[in-house]
Amino acid sequence: GQQLNQSPQSMFIQEGEDVSMNCTSSSIFNTWLWYKQDPGEGPVLLIALYKAGELTSNGRLTAQFGITRKDSFLNISASIPSDVGIYFCAGQPAGGTSYGKLTFGQGTILTVHP
Amino acid sequence: EAQVTQNPRYLITVTGKKLTVTCSQNMNHEYMSWYRQDPGLGLRQIYYSMNVEVTDKGDVPEGYKVSRKEKRNFPLILESPSPNQTSLYFCASSLLSQRGTGELFFGEGSRLTVL
Numbered sequence: 001g002q003q004l005n006q007s008p009q010s011m012f013i014q015e016g017e018d019v020s021m022n023c024t025s026s027s028i029f030n031t032w033l034w035y036k037q038d039p040g041e042g043p044v045l046l047i048a049l050y051k052a053g054e055l056t057s058n059g060r061l062t063a064q065f066g067i068t069r070k071d072s073f074l075n076i077s078a079s080i081p082s083d084v085g086i087y088f089c090a091g092q093p094a095g096g097t098s099y100g101k102l103t104f105g106q107g108t109i110l111t112v113h114p
Numbered sequence: 115e116a117q118v119t120q121n122p123r124y125l126i127t128v129t130g131k132k133l134t135v136t137c138s139q140n141m142n143h144e145y146m147s148w149y150r151q152d153p154g155l156g157l158r159q160i161y162y163s164m165n166v167e168v169t170d171k172g173d174v175p176e177g178y179k180v181s182r183k184e185k186r187n188f189p190l191i192l193e194s195p196s197p198n199q200t201s202l203y204f205c206a207s208s209l210l211s212q213r214g215t216g217e218l219f220f221g222e223g224s225r226l227t228v229l
Contacts, residue, residue: 006156033216042118042204042220043157050213088156092216100145100164101172102216104157 006089006105013079014113021108022073023089031092032065032072037107038085046087047074079112086110116141118221120205126227127195135190135224137205144210146188147172147218148180150201157204163188164210195228202226 006023013019023032031050035043047058049065049072056063062075072089089105118139127133139146147162149172159172163182177199179191188207192199202225206218 004156009154031214031216035218040222042206042222043218044220045217048213048217090157090216092214100147100162100170100215102147102159102162102218103173104149104159106154106156 004089004091004103004105006108008108009106010109010111012111012113015079015081017079019076019079019083019110020073021087021089022071023091023105024071025091025103026070027091027093028069029091029093030069032063033090033092033102034061034063034072034074035088035090035104036085037088043086043088076110079110081112081114084110084112116219118205118207118219120203120221120224122224123222124225126229128229129196130194133192133195133226135192135203135205135226137188137190137221138186139188139205139207139219140186141207141209141219142185143207143219144185145215146182146205146207147215148178148188148190149204149206150174151204151223152201160190160203162215164215192226195226197228200226200228 037043047063054065148160149157161180205221
């Protein structure tokens with residue numbers, strides 16, 4: 001199946017620092033999404049992007065849908081301890097036979113030191 | 115409260131003993147999907163369903179079966195579990211829309227160990 005390369009795999013940062021992570025794909029996606037997974041829970045949707053070039057914010061989070069439709073990034077500003085968790089990117093291809101498929105990246109494990 | 119409920123949350127079983135992980139959602143979502151999460155591999159899609167009686171393979175369907183007889187339920191069946199199916203499993207659901215099916219609501223996960 002399609003693969004997403006998400007980086008970095010892990011980050012250790014101090015509270016208050018900004019964070020950046022990204023995902024790249026060899027295939028074109030029509031939708032990019034970013035999820036966060038808290039320890040012991042299921043992932044929760046943070047931001048959904050539907051248009052190439054789109055830049056969307058959700059509080060301290062900002063995500064962009066790359067112009068080539070093969071990449072996306074997520075920025076977190078002024079990190080706080082509750083930002084700890086695993087962040088996943090996900091991409092969905094165009095319609096047709098792959099309409100219901102959703103491919104996830106490997107995840108970025110974020111640790112925030114107070 | 116809108117939710118996706120999975121059972122059991124934890125299960126230890128032995129090779130070859132058939133098991134079913136149930137998944138139920140109360141949001142009237144058309145789309146449901148199963149994922150497995152393994153360290154370093156992220157979430158990988160096992161099967162998905164666009165609506166009742168419509169199911170399709172994801173990226174890692176081998177060794178699994180699903181059914182969608184009712185809109186709210188989407189059980190995952192392991193007919194003959196093997197140790198390589200030891201994993202954390204998530205069920206998820208979403209509305210079908212022109213924008214796709216990616217805005218998923220996830221269950222809390224089912225941790226399965228096959229000895």
